[in-house]
Amino acid sequence: MRRGRLALLAGALALLTAAGAGAAWAAITDPLGLAVSASAATPGIAQTNGVSALNFTYDEAASAYSTAGAVTIQNTGTREASYRLSLTPHDATVPDLPARISVAVGSVASAGACSATATLANPQTGTLASAFVYSSASVPLQLAPGASVVLCVRTTFDSSVIGSYGSTSLQIDLAGSLVYAAGASWTVAATAATVTQQVLTADIAELFNGAGRFYFFSAYDAAAFGSTTPSITTVGGYCTAWSTTPLRFGFTTNTGCGGYNDQVRLVQAPNAANEFLMLQNVNGWDQATTIRWEEAGTGTDVFLGAPVTDATNQRWVIEGRGDGTYRILVASTVGTPNELCLQYTDLDINPNSPGGSGAPGGYKQIRPAACVSNAAVTHDTLPYRRQGFRFDLIGTPLPPKSTYPDGYAAVCTVNSDNSYSSTTWPVASGYEGESRYRMMWTYSGTTSGGDPFTVTAQQVGTQTNGYSTQIQLNSTDAALEAFWTYLQGYLSANGLPASGSSVSVSMTIEQQITNADVYRQITAPITMGLQHVGTNSNKIYCGAPSSPPPSGAGMEVTATLTNSWGGGGQYGFAIVNHTGHTVNGWSVSFTIDGLTSWSPWNASCTTSGTTVTCTSAGYDWNKAAADGATASFGSNYSTSGTGAISNLTITAL
Incomplete structure (x- = not known):
């Protein structure tokens, strides 16, 4: 009897488990009076x-x-x-x-x-x-x-x-x-x-990196023309015949390519990150007026048409094919089941060309056709080859983005007294006469007025002289200035650091190829620092700002070799009061290698061998008495050694 009860209980539990999540609990009473209850799992x-x-x-x-x-x-x-x-x-x-x-x-x-x-x-x-x-x-x-x-x-x-x-x-x-x-x-x-x-891909990235650049445009696959001489490795190829009649490729040798008839400007289409306008490259080209490639309709011709704002049949998507060639899609069809790609056809063969119809010297017309898959199995087919085109960049607008992912690494230098910095970048060869640059900047810190000052994405004028690729940041007594040779802009009327503080400026240079209607960042962010070193006195650095000692840290002295000649030279000394209180002057001591004579100004100095001690005694106006105040002095010297300074110290009086 006991074995029977256990079997019944096991069966009841099995039934309960099989009920799954559909039951929260169950009660079973067997004929012998054994009651069983259990909770079912709740999934979640x-x-x-x-x-x-x-x-x-x-x-x-x-x-x-x-x-x-x-x-x-x-x-x-x-x-x-x-x-x-x-x-x-x-x-x-x-x-x-x-x-x-x-x-x-x-x-x-x-x-x-x-x-x-x-x-x-x-x-x-x-x-x-x-x-x-x-x-x-x-x-x-x-x-x-x-x-x-x-x-x-x-x-x-x-x-x-x-x-x-x-x-x-x-x-x-x-x-x-x-x-x-x-x-x-x-x-x-x-x-x-x-x-x-x-x-x-790198090829597409490079196209997108330079709106307004111009390219040789050609068909690449000679075999698709029936020729045995491939042109894929040669700039040019089978070239366009520009006219208002349907666009055609001249079925000629690739030595005939390279003039204006074979060049296109690629311009990013407005309000579309991945669409291009394709313009004829002519002297004085202008995005607003230069004729464009235009699709006349599905399966029909491609013409050169007058520019129409936001015309869908003048927009193209360019895709790399991984072999140095591109396919050109009608933008309005991208993402639909019926994507169209440009393809040159057997139409419009010139029967009077050398060798007759289909031989070198004829033409092949460009028309939209159903896009052929980029899969490897299609690569040997005639439609695939006829949908491949080349864009060969003319000139060197700037180093490729693949080399400098964040933009070209501009070079920053400062002058000897840190009063200004100079930033340079390469000239855009071939685009000098149509390059425009602008400076975009951020500035953060506390101004001399004591207020936080942060500005982002400010444009400081533009420079249209494409041969001048240098900008200078200048710390003056009244403002922080940025200027090119023929252009000057003020970053801030009160943009100098507050007393005892530092601020930083980060800027990038952007380039526009004139009439392309888009600026491209061409330099990585360039960080420069401004350090307050006294009343109406600031220093500028390439890189992060040099942090001055906090108030109460003591006196600061800096020695700078301002001139040199055989057997001697000239030193200047800058002093800042960081004590946090008023002082009664200063005393500076140092050693000059091989010192033989010392002729100071704005300080009282004594020498003992090659050791010099200078004080503000007798020069009350030059004490740097108040916290944050500055003083300076200098001297000519003669030496039988290197003239190098060592063991420079300063104490407050």
Whole structure:
């Protein structure tokens, strides 16, 4: 009888467990009077997303191939569970793009510890060729009721093939789930977070880095013309025949390319970060008036048309193909099922050309056609080859962004007495007559009026002389000035540091190619410091400001070699009172190597061998009596040695 009761009890518990989450409790009474009650598990999940960093652009130019973001999964149910995180790719613009992205998922101590280089605990890896699922059940690990786990998701693009995926993108859904036991009713999933990732190749990055630059434009694949002489390695190629009739490529040898007829200006289209206007390059070109490429309609011709503001048929998207060539998409079709790319055709062959129809000397017309996939399997097809074009940059506008990701590293120097700094950068060769520069700056600190002073993104005039690439920052008694040779602007009427303080100025130089309607940052941020060293006296430094001693720190003296000649020279001494109180003067002592004579001014000095002691005695106006006050003196000297100063000290009287 006892064995029968146990069997009945086991069956009741099995029935209860099978009921799953649908029942909170159950009561069973058997014929023998044995009552049993139990609570069923309640599933629950909370997902916190720290995945903003996964909205990422894999940038070949900046060697940015990896990123990471954190997903926190919390078990809000009433029993332990294993946890999963699924990554599901979708909306890829190129079918095999997901397979090029590898994934690593593992736990970290906190969301802040998740980075592209973090060490992951219990990592699992794979690619996004299909949905990727991280599962703690394979470890195995369980998440207790109320507990959380932080999963770090790292994605990496295959850098060896990134050049073939320019201007491609996809989306990824990240969804956590908890599994309490086998069976669908014991699994609960969180709402997915969606991120977007895209690819920027070095060639496309370089195009976007210089609105208004001009290029040789040519078709690259001679085989698509029926010729056996490829032109892909030669500037020029098969060149455009500019006219208001449909655009054509001259089916000639590539030695005929290179004039204005073969040049285009690329200008970023207004209100669109990834769209271009393609303008004919002519003397005195102007974005507002120069004729543009214009699509006449699906499957029809490309003409040169008068500029029309925001005309959708004058906008183009340019995508690198990873082989030094580009395809040109009709912007209004991008992202639709019927994307159109420019393609040269067999139309408009010149029957009178040397060799007859289709032979070198004829023309091929440019028309929109259905875009051919960039996948490798299409590369040997005629449509793929006919959708490839070259843009060969003319001139050297500035070093490429791939070399200087934050802009060209400008050179900052200061003069001998630190009264001004000079910042220089390279001349944009080939664009001197149409380059415009402006200075953008931030300034922070406390002014002489005692008020905090912070200004951001201020434009200080423009310099239209493209041959002058130098700007000077000058600390005067009344203002902080910035000027080029022919232009001067004041940063602030009261922009000098307050007494005993320092301020910093950070500036960048931006360049505009005239009529391009956009400025590009061309220098990395340049930091300069201003240090208050006394009444109407300031010093400027390249780099962070030199911090003066705080009030109460004592007296400060600085010696500067202001002139030199054979067997002697001249020293100047600057003194600042940092004592925090009034003093009755100062005494300065130092040694000069090989000193033979000393002829001072504005101080009383005595010598003993090569040791000199100078005081303010007899020069009451030069005592630096008040806190923050300054004094100065100097001397000519003769020496039989190096004349170098050592053991410089100062004391207050």
